[in-house]
Amino acid sequence: MSAQATFDGNREGDAATLRFAGSLSLPNLGDLPERLSAYDGKVERIDLSAVDRLDTIGAWTVYRFARNHGARIEGLDDNGKHLMEQVEAADHPVRTRPQHVPAFTRVLGEIGEATVAVTHTMIGLLGFLGATALAFLAVLRHPSRFRFNATVQRFEVVGVSALGIIGLMSFLIGIVIAQQGAVQLRQFGAEVYTINLIGRLTLRELGVLMTAIMVAGRSGSAFAAQLGTMKLTEEIDAMRTIGVSPMEALVLPRVIAAIAMMPLLGFYASLIAIIGGGLLCWANLGIPPVTYIQRIREVVPITDVYVGLVKAPVFGAIIAVAGCFQGMLVEGDAEQVGTRTTAAVVQAIFLVIVLDAFFAVFFTWIGWN
Structure with a gap:
């Protein structure tokens, strides 16, 4: 059975290095996201070399923390690096409001689409x-x-x-x-x-x-x-x-x-x-x-x-x-x-x-x- 996900910090001057251990997977995360959200201070490095397993949820949790604190992620194997790259590539803002289009342009576009469809x-x-x-x-x-x-x-x-x-x-x-x-x-x-x-x-x-x-x-x-x-x-x-x-x-x-x-x-x-x-x-x-x-x-x-x-x-x-x-x-x-x-x-x-x-x-x- 995989170990519960944990982390500890090693401060060097103003910056700290966080070392994660255990399984960074959904069943074993526990309250890790809440503890990371409550962490205060500058983080320079995140070491994942001691992690047993990493899934998409765990990768997103670590990536979001590293992004918010400006830290770099280290200690991943090739599969872990690929997964982290995929999580980073998917990190883009969602447009919640449609782009405003003038009424005349919208009506003209709908007429054009209808004309093309009829043709x-x-x-x-x-x-x-x-x-x-x-x-x-x-x-x-x-x-x-x-x-x-x-x-x-x-x-x-x-x-x-x-x-x-x-x-x-x-x-x-x-x-x-x-x-x-x-x-x-x-x-x-x-x-x-x-x-x-x-x-x-x-x-x-x-x-x-x-x-x-x-x-x-x-x-x-x-x-x-x-x-x-x-x-x-x-x-x-x-x-x-x-x-x-x-x-x-x-x-x-x-x-x-x-x-x-x-x-x-x-x-x-x-x-x-x-x-x-x-x-x-x-x-x-x-x-x-x-x-x-x-x-x-x-x-x-x-x-x-x-x-x-x-x-x-x-x-x-x-x-x-x-x-x-x-x-x-x-x-x-x-x-x-x-x-x-x-x-x-x-x-x-x-x-x-x-x-x-x-x-x-x-x-x-x-x-x-």
């Missing part, structure tokens, strides 16, 4: 989109590598399972549009134009847009969480090891399912919204269902249906690619799964709204208005 994300998303296109071309060249069962399962998850919630949402949106439109148009005695508002707004814009937002929150987040969990459990690395491409096996079925199901879900949502609006027109405005349907056929051009069907697959591709891209970026810990899932939903909804604005300008430019 890197968009570049990565475009690269991932290109990798998805290359995987699709590879599957076209080798049809036997197409994951038919996985794609059909994604059809069910993205499309069939979403019919209930999308139908309910669209039905309520149709009622809201009809009610608010009727209230505003009643001021001008033009309640009949509520039908125009419902038909054109749902088929051209809100049907597909609200469906895309719902799919982004439901399926896009699921894609990110699923791939992120597989990334954490190293299943994706195992797939690469056995020669299976994750882009072909995991990403492509999800992208194909989203692209194929979005036009169907968007058209379904538009029809349900029209039905909801029609019921309110019948109950509130006294417009019979037959008159309502006939009026819808008269005022809604077929181009509105084409606009919705053209936008839907693009929205589906963006949602699936954003979800899979964020899922493949997961690394480190489980917290990344939640962070990347949130980023996938926000990114998908943002891009869908931006593209919807682009499509609105484009279709107006070509005369589909």
Whole structure:
């Protein structure tokens, strides 16, 4: 068992030499730090040649005393000298207060960091989109590598399972549009134009847009969480090891399912919204269902249906690619799964709204208005 740490002094004139003995380790220090703190007088040398053992706590205790009294440490072997050098290298003041930065500089820096992050994300998303296109071309060249069962399962998850919630949402949106439109148009005695508002707004814009937002929150987040969990459990690395491409096996079925199901879900949502609006027109405005349907056929051009069907697959591709891209970026810990899932939903909804604005300008430019 190691001896308790002790020290004694040998004074030579005004200066003294302290000689330590025993074990300068945490279990054997005892009240040595307190006795050293109470020591008063000038110390020139600290002799550690009689020390049996020296650990980091003991080295820090001796070093701090030597630093405060301006003494030099002697009598250490090579290991002891190395440990003391490490303790000395770690002895630097800790900044307790952050450096003051002017508010304008701080805000400008945050804007710059956000801009750089968005740029890197968009570049990565475009690269991932290109990798998805290359995987699709590879599957076209080798049809036997197409994951038919996985794609059909994604059809069910993205499309069939979403019919209930999308139908309910669209039905309520149709009622809201009809009610608010009727209230505003009643001021001008033009309640009949509520039908125009419902038909054109749902088929051209809100049907597909609200469906895309719902799919982004439901399926896009699921894609990110699923791939992120597989990334954490190293299943994706195992797939690469056995020669299976994750882009072909995991990403492509999800992208194909989203692209194929979005036009169907968007058209379904538009029809349900029209039905909801029609019921309110019948109950509130006294417009019979037959008159309502006939009026819808008269005022809604077929181009509105084409606009919705053209936008839907693009929205589906963006949602699936954003979800899979964020899922493949997961690394480190489980917290990344939640962070990347949130980023996938926000990114998908943002891009869908931006593209919807682009499509609105484009279709107006070509005369589909």
